[in-house]
Amino acid sequence: MNSCHSVPLPEVGLSGFDTGLSEEEQSVQDAMHRFARDVMRPLGREIDRLPAEQAYQPGSPFWQYHAEFQKLGFSPEAMSGLEPSQAARLEGIVVEEMAWGDAGLTVSSGAGAMPMTMARASGQQELIDLCEGKLGCWCATQPDRGSDGLILYPEERHPGSRGNKGNLQAVFKGDEIIFNGQTSAWVSNGAVAEVALMDIVADYGDGFFDEQGNTFGCNVIVPLDLKGVSRGKPLEKLGKRSLPQGEIYFDNVRVPRRFAVATRDDYELKHAYAWAQAGTAMSHIAAGLARAAFELALVYVHERKQGGALLATHQLTQYRLGGLGMKVEAIRAMARHVAHYTKCSPRPHPYFTASGKAFCCNELMDVVNESLQLFGGAGLTHEFPIEKLMRDARAMQIEDGENNILQMHYGHLLSRLHLQEGWGRG
Ligand SMILES: Cc1cc2nc3c(=O)[nH]c(=O)nc-3n(C[C@H](O)[C@H](O)[C@H](O)COP(=O)(O)OP(=O)(O)OC[C@H]3O[C@@H](n4cnc5c(N)ncnc54)[C@H](O)[C@@H]3O)c2cc1C
Incomplete structure (x- = not known):
């Protein structure tokens, strides 16, 4: 029975059971x-x-x-x-x-960094210079175009319906692109950003829709100090309050056509690329936030006494800690897996990346919720930061695509792979 005492504790790093870091x-x-x-x-x-x-x-x-x-x-x-x-x-x-x-x-x-990332990918020095040293934002959603902006295949829409052109569009006219409308209040950094990556519907001279009712799109880098740009107030919200969000309004804002980094023919692929990059980042963010919540709970149960002993010494607490630790490791493993696939596959797909985001953020919510539960009533107060983490995690269920919608898109992708590629038929 004593022999187990000689088994040394495993090596753990900052991020847990993570070995082989260079x-x-x-x-x-x-x-x-x-x-x-x-x-x-x-x-x-x-x-x-x-x-x-x-x-x-x-x-x-x-x-x-x-x-x-x-x-x-x-x-x-x-x-x-x-x-x-x-x-x-x-x-x-x-x-x-x-x-x-x-x-x-x-x-x-x-x-x-999103405008700069796309400027660099375009290789256009003028656009890189335009983004240098500036805080950017990604303008994709609008008041009437939330989840609809994430639909990649027409059959995912209600039968007979057309794509949603939303409340902000680009019109390509001669050497210029003209923007009119407004973003949603949810654009991250929207209240303060100096440059935008526009990811919106466009008219190239023959309307906003193709024959199947799909919208045309564009990605354009737009400086936000131009005539016709104005802002809403920074949004008051439940969580992620350190992230400024707010509407940006465009009233006949004009930029040269060369500021476009994706147009009619290559837009879908570049939109998919940008969205997949955001999805991998969200998965890693879930890993960091889940770990932070777990660590707070781990410390607390070694300080709080109930039932005649520290919480940590009770078997029930150890069982709950085990559950938390497993989930933190699973979130990290999934985040690294989708990140690896998205960066290394010859044909990555944003619906697979999105499945990682949805999984990591769903599990994150469980981890933060259970970590707060281990604090009892104290977890609800401002005395401990766990309540902030709970609010921050809540925002991540919706950010970068609502989790149910992302899971649905992933299911659609699996079904397509089966029907078109025979995947899953053994
Ligand atoms: C913290 C945060 C940061 C964000 N950052 C940005 C940003 O930088 N740039 C940007 O452009 N946007 C940003 N967003 C917006 C975000 O992408 C949207 O909030 C998200 O895509 C959901 O859209 P929505 O809020 O309009 O909800 P809706 O699309 O209106 O969804 C409401 C509900 O309806 C359901 N629903 C929607 N469509 C369907 C359907 N077809 N069938 C059945 N149910 C459906 C959804 O599942 C959801 O439960 C951010 C949001 C948050 C919370």
């Missing part, structure tokens, strides 16, 4: 963890308590965060020399650590 990965993880702990957590908590109208003013903790993030010198170029599989791993390590610090600020940096 020296470089380890040092990146350590550096990002310090940044998440010393900069992101305190600033994120400060912003969370401020009214939205104050939270993103010049000099606010929100802009302090971005100034500190800039100092890290982290850019897409840092990843450009890496093999896709190495880049996928490293990105996962970085994003998970950041989200452990603050999920809202992590999204602010991620969405903030």
